[in-house]
Amino acid sequence: MPLVNSKELFEKAYKEGYAVGAFNVNNMEIVQAITEAAGELNSPVILQVSSGARKYANARYLVHMVQAAVENNPNIPIVLHLDHGDSFELCKSCIDDGFTSVMIDYSGHSYEENVEVTRKVCEYAHDVKARGRYVTVEAELGTLAGVEDDVKVEFGKSSYTDPDQVQDFVKRTGVDSLAIAIGTSHGAYKFKAEQCTRNKDGILVPPPLRFDILKEVEKRLPGFPIVLHGSSSVPQEYVKIINEHGGKMPDAIGIPEDQLREAAKMAVCKINIDSDLRLGMTAAIRLHFDEHPDHFDPRQYLGDGRKNVKDVVKHKIVEVLGSNNKA
Numbered sequence: 001m002p003l004v005n006s007k008e009l010f011e012k013a014y015k016e017g018y019a020v021g022a023f024n025v026n027n028m029e030i031v032q033a034i035t036e037a038a039g040e041l042n043s044p045v046i047l048q049v050s051s052g053a054r055k056y057a058n059a060r061y062l063v064h065m066v067q068a069a070v071e072n073n074p075n076i077p078i079v080l081h082l083d084h085g086d087s088f089e090l091c092k093s094c095i096d097d098g099f100t101s102v103m104i105d106y107s108g109h110s111y112e113e114n115v116e117v118t119r120k121v122c123e124y125a126h127d128v129k130a131r132g133r134y135v136t137v138e139a140e141l142g143t144l145a146g147v148e149d150d151v152k153v154e155f156g157k158s159s160y161t162d163p164d165q166v167q168d169f170v171k172r173t174g175v176d177s178l179a180i181a182i183g184t185s186h187g188a189y190k191f192k193a194e195q196c197t198r199n200k201d202g203i204l205v206p207p208p209l210r211f212d213i214l215k216e217v218e219k220r221l222p223g224f225p226i227v228l229h230g231s232s233s234v235p236q237e238y239v240k241i242i243n244e245h246g247g248k249m250p251d252a253i254g255i256p257e258d259q260l261r262e263a264a265k266m267a268v269c270k271i272n273i274d275s276d277l278r279l280g281m282t283a284a285i286r287l288h289f290d291e292h293p294d295h296f297d298p299r300q301y302l303g304d305g306r307k308n309v310k311d312v313v314k315h316k317i318v319e320v321l322g323s324n325n326k327a
Ligand SMILES: O=C(CO)COP(=O)(O)O
Pocket: 024, 083, 084, 185, 186, 187, 188, 228, 229, 230, 231, 232, 233, 272, 273, 274, 275, 276
């Protein structure tokens, strides 16, 4: 099937209590790993492109690599989504390039500016008469901590989503899904040590997600799909491999998977994961170089990286998202 938007995927996910994984793509191996995993597990999947990815890989390369993945996996629905679009112009350009879904992230601006720009993107994206297809739009209310594109939100400067704003925002913008801030955060260092406790193995345990806010949002917007960014769990086995093979990632920590699984059963229909793929790729490549100092063929170490990324995605689909066999 051709690329799809996220509308029907989210309707089904909401009804059946699972979430669709949104994984960031930056190169061919990552596109292949994600779509092979989803294909083998008969799962819908969202491939998302940040503006950093667009700069790195070139927009045309990414669109065509995703098209190749669609041809190779004709039985699963695949969405091509812009992650953290920071302007109307960028969203427009991706829509014109064939993206089936975009995020306009104006959550760092005033509420009224966020409403205005999101509304404008929706007007363009939803104009079926103009381009014969409906492009779905995600927006954000509240700000996550961590590094997001070139913007670093300091710990303590992040703000949770205010449930009192969500109805007005959705009504005035016509947006299709909403990313909310309930304590997730971007990157591999999601919490400072002083925000956490340590378990018996000395591993940091982060503060729990604000399920009370999620429940309030769900009450105000019944049936409406919610998105969680910053949802990597930072698998400690990969951090350990990285640290034991020349890397240095002290106190890297993520969101416990059981909490994400709970969220996926609720109104959360899209869960964003990027850092865990990076960790899988990096762990495999560091291990490969340590074990085979004589290797210099990129296919050998990138092949190991690709295999690890595929394992990560399969694990997420089955154990966290619950989207296997939902294609
Ligand atoms: O939210 C993300 C992309 O938009 C990715 O989050 P992570 O850094 O937790 O993987």
